[in-house]
Amino acid sequence: MAKAVHAWLGDTRITCQVCRGELFRERGVKLNSTGMEFMKLAWADETATGLICWHCGYVHLFVNRDIELRRVKM
Template sequence: MGFGLVEAFNRGMEGDDGYEVAGIRVKCSHCGGEAFDERTAQLNTAGATLFGLDWANKSAYVLACKACGHLEWFL
């Protein structure tokens, strides 16, 4: 896995499931929840191009809200 972005993707306070991205606490845009499960998604080149994301790295971080299941994507 590539961890180039992970330095900006720090765990929040110990003991909870909160995350910070670029120094900002991640909140679910649907329900406002702050507990997430972290996933890593690999973006293949074809898919990245298809979605106009060929500027992006080939991996994305996905946070799945534990309360409602909404997915927050970070590239």
């Protein structure tokens, strides 16, 4: 089962852009490019942190490595 997290960027707590929810589940997301796919090098493309809103399911993508995830006990 997915773990619920709160997300922070510095002192700013991240909330969902759609429903203003504060709980997310995290997933790594590959940012594939056409050129890298064509050359069979998609594995080398950049990875983003995907935060999926626990309430509405909207997916937020972050490439900033300073994002901090804090697990929430439910």
